[in-house]
Amino acid sequence: MKRIVFLFIFFHFFISVCAQTIVKVAAAANLSYVLKEIKKQYELEYPHSKINITFGPSGLFTNQILNGADFDFFMAADMVYPEKIVSSGYANGKVDIYAYGKLALWSLNLDVSNGLRSLFLPQVKKIAIANPKTAPYGRSAVRLLKNNGVYDKINNKIVWGDDISQTAQFAFSGNAELAFIALSFAFSPEMQNNGHFYVFPEDVCPQQKQGCVLIKKSKSKKEAERFKNYVMGHKCDGLWIKFGYGLAKKQ
Numbered sequence: 001m002k003r004i005v006f007l008f009i010f011f012h013f014f015i016s017v018c019a020q021t022i023v024k025v026a027a028a029a030n031l032s033y034v035l036k037e038i039k040k041q042y043e044l045e046y047p048h049s050k051i052n053i054t055f056g057p058s059g060l061f062t063n064q065i066l067n068g069a070d071f072d073f074f075m076a077a078d079m080v081y082p083e084k085i086v087s088s089g090y091a092n093g094k095v096d097i098y099a100y101g102k103l104a105l106w107s108l109n110l111d112v113s114n115g116l117r118s119l120f121l122p123q124v125k126k127i128a129i130a131n132p133k134t135a136p137y138g139r140s141a142v143r144l145l146k147n148n149g150v151y152d153k154i155n156n157k158i159v160w161g162d163d164i165s166q167t168a169q170f171a172f173s174g175n176a177e178l179a180f181i182a183l184s185f186a187f188s189p190e191m192q193n194n195g196h197f198y199v200f201p202e203d204v205c206p207q208q209k210q211g212c213v214l215i216k217k218s219k220s221k222k223e224a225e226r227f228k229n230y231v232m233g234h235k236c237d238g239l240w241i242k243f244g245y246g247l248a249k250k251q
Contacts (some may be wrong), residue, residue, distance in 0.1 A: 002010035020050045021223040024070060026061040027053050028210070029130075030075035030101060030137060030182035031191070032241040035075070038236050042227060049223055057163040059134030065090055065215060072224035075212040075231070077101065077164070077182070078136035078140035081214040092221065098232050100246030101208035102183040103140050105198045106171055106191070112178065112198040116145075119178065128179035130161045131149040132180050136208065137164045141180035144205050159161055171195075182208075183244035199244075207246050 027035050032055050033221040039051045054061075058076040062084055063070055074083045075098065082095040091234065105112045119127060130138030138161070145151035159175070161167030164182050171179030172191060186197040212231070218224050237247055 018172065020048055021220055022050045022052060023072045023220050023224045023227050025051060025053045025073045025075065025227070026069070026071040027055050027075040028058045028061075028136070029055050029165040030077055030184050031055065031075060032165055032184075032185060033187070034239055034245070035231075037239050037242075040232060041235070041239070042230055044099055046226075048079045049227070051227060055165065056135055057131065057134035057165075066216070070217075071215050072218035072220050073185045073212065073214055073228055074155075075210070076136070077210055078139075078211050079168060079211040080136070082211040085213050085215070092216045094216065095211040095213050096228075096232065097209050097248045098212045099210050099240050099248055101137070101210050102244060102246070103137060103144065103164065103200050103205050103208065104181055104183040104186055104244075105178060105200070106186055106195055107178050107197075108174055108195045110173060110177060110196065112196050115198050115200065115204075116148055116150055118198070119157075121149065121177075124177045125157060126159050126170075126178075128158045128159050128161055128167045128176035130164045130167040130180070135161075135163050135167075137180070137182050138167070140205060144200065146182075146228040147199065210245075232238075 035053055058081045062081040065085055066088055074082055085091045086095055110121060110123060129141045132139040132142045159170060161170055167179050168181045168185040170176040183199055185191055214224055240247055
């Protein structure tokens with residue numbers, strides 16, 4: 001009898017798993033915290049859906065998608081990379097702005113309230129920035145430094161992170177005194193009660209338009225579109241705000 005009950009439970013579990021629709025999402029590293037909470041909320045509301053998220057640099061994902069990577073939905077840290085997906089014929093539809101990100105300067109121990117002037121504190125030996133070739137927030141940081149005539153003065157102190165997540169980790173671990181990060185990391189569970197951050201005003205560093213696009217070769221088109229609409233819907237507004245993002249206009 002126990003064997004029959006066990007087999008019944010196992011069979012029911014197996015059928016439930018098989019019945020799930022899986023959506024594979026390629027997401028910019030700055031979304032690591034907010035998207036995990038959105039995923040949890042979404043899967044509670046839609047228990048037959050499974051959202052698998054891979055986080056990393058937007059530029060790397062773009063190259064992977066253009067080379068046939070198996071993703072259903074791409075959430076980038078800028079507009080350039082998803083628009084490249086569209087122009088290359090790999091998109092299902094157009095690019096939509098899903099949120100506005102902000103660049104921040106963060107330090108575990110130093111007061112950074114003076115913004116770029118904090119880079120010249122005598123304690124600063126290393127400054128972490130994400131690789132601008134693949135990470136939009138790194139590109140924004142480099143552009144900010146060059147526009148303000150600072151880049152060449154601190155170039156010898158820069159340590160490059162593979163993405164914005166690794167860049168934040170450099171500063172959080174103390175391997176760099178300062179880091180240019182996505183503001184969302186300053187509100188992460190690990191960092192929100194530690195360290196100091198400075199948000200660059202819009203006239204100095206405009207908010208980062210973050211775009212998303214559905215992938216043409218997706219095997220879960222309907223579910224991917226539903227998740228995209230959910231991410232951009234009012235049910236997620238509170239989570240975006242919680243992690244320091246600006247809200248995109250609703251359709």
